Amino acid sequence: MQKLTTSPPPGPSNAETSPRYVRGGGNAGLIKRRSPRPSAKWYVWPAVGYVSLIVAFPILYSIITSMKENTAGGLFEGPWVGVENYWHLLAQDSQFHNAIVNTLYYSVSSVVIEVVTGMVLALILTQQFLFRGIVRALILIPFVMTPTAAALIWRLLMGTNGGYFNSVLESLGVGAVPWLSDPGVVIPSLVLIDVWQWTPFMAIIFLAGLVIIPEGLYEAASIDGAGGVRKFTSITLPLMVPIIVVAATLRATDALKAFDHIFILTGGGPANSSELLNIYAYKTAFEFGDMPYAAAVSVTFFVLVIAAISVILFASRRRKA
Amino acid sequence: MSLMVKKVTKRTGLYALVVVVLVFVLFVPFFMIATSLKGPMEIQQGGGLLPQEPTLDNFVKVLAATELPQMILNSLIVGLVATGVALVLGLPAAYAIARYQRDRVGTAVVLVRAVPAISLLVPYFVVFANLRMIDTYLGLIIAHTMLTVPLLTWLMVGFFRDLPSDLEDAAYIDGATVFRAFISVMIPLSRGGIAAASILSFIFSWNNLIFAAGLAGSNTQTVPLVAFKFLSFESIQWGPIAAAATLVSLPVIVLAMIVQRQIVAGLAGGAVKE
Numbered sequence: 001m002q003k004l005t006t007s008p009p010p011g012p013s014n015a016e017t018s019p020r021y022v023r024g025g026g027n028a029g030l031i032k033r034r035s036p037r038p039s040a041k042w043y044v045w046p047a048v049g050y051v052s053l054i055v056a057f058p059i060l061y062s063i064i065t066s067m068k069e070n071t072a073g074g075l076f077e078g079p080w081v082g083v084e085n086y087w088h089l090l091a092q093d094s095q096f097h098n099a100i101v102n103t104l105y106y107s108v109s110s111v112v113i114e115v116v117t118g119m120v121l122a123l124i125l126t127q128q129f130l131f132r133g134i135v136r137a138l139i140l141i142p143f144v145m146t147p148t149a150a151a152l153i154w155r156l157l158m159g160t161n162g163g164y165f166n167s168v169l170e171s172l173g174v175g176a177v178p179w180l181s182d183p184g185v186v187i188p189s190l191v192l193i194d195v196w197q198w199t200p201f202m203a204i205i206f207l208a209g210l211v212i213i214p215e216g217l218y219e220a221a222s223i224d225g226a227g228g229v230r231k232f233t234s235i236t237l238p239l240m241v242p243i244i245v246v247a248a249t250l251r252a253t254d255a256l257k258a259f260d261h262i263f264i265l266t267g268g269g270p271a272n273s274s275e276l277l278n279i280y281a282y283k284t285a286f287e288f289g290d291m292p293y294a295a296a297v298s299v300t301f302f303v304l305v306i307a308a309i310s311v312i313l314f315a316s317r318r319r320k321a
Numbered sequence: 322m323s324l325m326v327k328k329v330t331k332r333t334g335l336y337a338l339v340v341v342v343l344v345f346v347l348f349v350p351f352f353m354i355a356t357s358l359k360g361p362m363e364i365q366q367g368g369g370l371l372p373q374e375p376t377l378d379n380f381v382k383v384l385a386a387t388e389l390p391q392m393i394l395n396s397l398i399v400g401l402v403a404t405g406v407a408l409v410l411g412l413p414a415a416y417a418i419a420r421y422q423r424d425r426v427g428t429a430v431v432l433v434r435a436v437p438a439i440s441l442l443v444p445y446f447v448v449f450a451n452l453r454m455i456d457t458y459l460g461l462i463i464a465h466t467m468l469t470v471p472l473l474t475w476l477m478v479g480f481f482r483d484l485p486s487d488l489e490d491a492a493y494i495d496g497a498t499v500f501r502a503f504i505s506v507m508i509p510l511s512r513g514g515i516a517a518a519s520i521l522s523f524i525f526s527w528n529n530l531i532f533a534a535g536l537a538g539s540n541t542q543t544v545p546l547v548a549f550k551f552l553s554f555e556s557i558q559w560g561p562i563a564a565a566a567t568l569v570s571l572p573v574i575v576l577a578m579i580v581q582r583q584i585v586a587g588l589a590g591g592a593v594k595e
Contacts, residue, residue, distance in 0.1 A: 040413075040499040041421045047414035048426060051433055051470055054463060058444035059436070065447060124338050135339060137581040139346050144521075144577040146528040148545035149566035153353045156559055164352070200346065201588065208589030246592050257437045260530045264548050278531075281439040286535060291447055298440040305435050 059302065066295035085296035096297065098272055099280040100304070106187055106276060107255035107308075110194040111248050117195060118202025118247065119240075125203065126210050139200040147197065151264035154193055155180075158265070180266055183273030190274060193261050198254075202247050209243035210236070245316040252312060256305050277301045350574070356563035364559045379564035386561075387550050388542065389568060395537075396544040399461045400526040406462070407469035407522050412515070415477035416503055420486070427478055433471045441467060442535045449536060456538025464532040469522040476521065479590030480514030481507065517583030524573045544569050 069081045089096050125136060142150070157164045158179035166176040179189040213236065221231050259278040262268070268275030268283065275283075281301055285294035356364070358375040383389055418427040445464055446455070454460040484507065492502045508515065530545040537543055547569060551562045577584060 039421070040503070041417055041423060043413035043417035043421075043503075044423050044426045047410040047430065047470060047474060050410055050466075051430065054467055055433055055436060055441070058441050058448070061444040061448065062440060065444065121342060124335070124342060127335055129335055129339055135343065136585065137578060138343065140577050140581055140584060141350055141574055142346055144524050144528075144573050145350065146545060146566075146570040146573060148528070148530050148548045149353070149570035150349060152548055152551060152562050152566045153349050153356075156356065156557070156562060157349075157352065159557065162557075196345070196349070204585050204588050205592045208592070243592070250592060253435050257439075259438070260528075260545070263530070263534075264552070278437060278439050281437075281443070282531070282534070285439075285443050285446065291443065294443050295447075298437065298443050301437050302435075302440040305437055309435055 059299070062295045062299050065292050066299055068292050085293050086300065089293075089296050089300060095272060095275070095280060099275050099277045102187065102274060103256060103258075103276045103278075106191060106194075106258060107252060109188070109191045110198070110255045110258075111251050113191065113195050114198050114202050114251060115244055115248055117199040118206050119244075121199055121203035122206035122210055125207055139203065141200075142197045143200050145197075147260035148264055150193070150197065151261040154261065155265055158189060181270055183270055186266060186270065186274045190258075190262055190265070193265075194255065194258065197261075198251060202251065205247045205250075206240065206243060209240050213239055242316075245312070249309060249312050249316075253305065253309060256308060277304070350570075353563050353566050353570075356559055357567045359560055359563075361558075361560060379560035380568065382561050383564045383568060387547055387565070389544075389547055389565065392542045392544045392547055393568075395458075395461075395541050396527050398458055399465055399541075399543060400523045402458070402462045403465035403469045403526045404473070404519050404523045406466045407473040408515070408519060411470050411474040411518075412477060412508070413503070415474045415481055416507060418474070418478045419481035420489075427474075430471050430474050433467070436467075438467075438531045442531060445532075446535050455536060456541050458541055460536050461532060461541055461543070464536055465526045465529065468525050468529060472525060473518045473522045475591050476518040476587040477511070477514060479587060480511050480518070483590065484510055513580075513583045514587060517580045517587050520576050520580050521584055521587065524577060527573050 066085050067080060067082055069079050069084075121139070125132065125139075129135075155163075160166065160176065160178050160181040163179070165179065170176055178185055180186055217235050218231055221235060226234070257278055258276055259282070262274055262276060263279055263282070266274045268279045277297070278301070281294055281297040284290055284297055288294075352370065355370050355372060357379050358377070359372040360374060360376045360378060363372060363374065414426070414430070417423050418430075441464065445460070449455050449457075449460045488506045488510070489502045492506050497505070527544060529543070530548075533543040533546050537546065547565050551558070551565060
């Protein structure tokens with residue numbers, strides 16, 4: 001086998017800045033260097049083809065299924081009812097409306113809080129302190145820990161009777177909190193778990209953005225007499241806005257689809273107060289067994305997620321302009 | 322003197338914050354492991370966080386009474402194959418996106434993440450049920466590739482973009498084909514990134530609950546489903562629950578710590594380069 005042992009030619013080390021024009025031949029000393037790189041654009045096709053198949057086909061199938069009525073005979077047996085399921089869903093299904101409200105409450109709270117806590121954590125991690133490397137490694141744990149396992153532990157912690165948090169609170173004289181049993185408290189508790197899990201993710205992204213900001217900017221500001229807060233609001237924040245938008249969008253796409261810990265801890269309760277769209281769709285499919293209706297819910301859900309992301313992206317573009 | 326006091330206060334404040342961060346991050350796993358080592362008597366009595374007489378009874382109970390060993394095997398099979406598929410499809414795709422500016426394709430692959438799992442789960446369930454693919458590895462693997470392929474591609478685009486193209490150019494001058502350059506230059510150079518991206522994909526597959534809840538049966542239950550065995554409200558058995566949680570999550574935590582530096586680089590790179 002031929003071994004590739006040539007040392008690379010000196011010059012800029014980036015595909016975008018490799019010189020296209022080099023000295024030699026006619027043309028006033030410059031010839032266009034023929035790009036030695038053969039095309040491999042088709043390398044994306046296997047992945048794109050596979051993913052399209054695995055995504056587009058089910059979505060289409062979902063749409064077709066959602067337009068039929070639920071029968072026991074099997075999905076292709078049912079009569080065609082067109083958009084009746086959607087009509088019922090949007091106009092009459094109060095449980096669906098409740099799920100939308102819950103989903104928005106949960107996602108907006110999570111993303112907003114996580115932007116703040118993520119930024120705080122990132123700022124802490126830019127400082128020098130002992131064992132910083134180890135701390136940076138450890139913060140990954142909430143992010144990779146199996147959400148189901150974490151949910152089991154949160155159950156031990158947040159259980160209303162005899163949960164660890166409440167027994168500590170009671171021994172301190174503060175009194176128990178109905179973390180998961182009170183409809184008004186349950187979504188904030190679930191948001192707390194979400195914040196625990198995802199703040200490190202946000203912090204890692206923000207950290208990457210923070211280290212890029214040149215020290216010189218801060219020094220110049222110090223000379224002008226700016227204090228820490230002023231430096232943050234006038235230098236750091238404006239420069240971080242694009243990254244905050246990216247992180248918030250990434251986070252929002254997942255927050256809207258939250259499922260694991262909610263399903264394990266509350267199953268949507270108490271009294272549907274924590275039933276998010278994902279859970280509602282799942283229950284419709286697998287507990288009520290109404291596949292066509294569940295298909296309608298999941299298609300609508302998909303459209304809503306796309307719409308939400310588009311809104312975020314649109315709002316951020318306008319701000320840039 | 323006052324400047325010195327200011328400095329000391331700042332340092333103390335910083336370390337205090339670091340401690341808060343560590344408590345916030347580590348309390349849950351710490352509580353999990355500590356509780357898993359406590360016997361039932363200790364748990365009854367309340368007591369402090371740490372077990373006075375550590376015991377492995379809970380682990381024995383969980384491994385014997387649930388089908389956890391089989392579930393671990395199932396999760397391994399599904400995760401490894403789904404990650405393998407992601408590598409075969411995603412590495413070339415990421416290469417093309419990074420080196421040939423196929424950015425719109427890159428965006429499309431990432432947008433796939435916007436599809437809620439339930440929107441896929443319902444049709445998958447219907448189709449697989451008709452094809453008798455419920456409770457099969459194949460069905461679960463197909464579903465899991467929806468997690469692994471976009472994630473791995475997204476991460477690898479960031480890693481590939483970071484690599485200078487000098488060595489590849491040198492290879493082309495030597496007359497190598499794209500395939501040779503890809504296999505002999507890019508892949509060895511990005512070993513770290515590939516390891517991190519693969520491990521992160523595997524972790525997401527391992528952790529996934531919703532596809533397992535819908536598509537797995539008694540033969541193919543994956544690890545997160547063990548939670549359902551502990552959800553009865555009659556008696557909450559702290560020790561076994563904590564032991565189960567430990568068995569479920571410790572493997573992925575350990576895996577993540579091994580490649581943590583690359584994971585952080587990958588996540589940051591993938592996001593910041595958008």
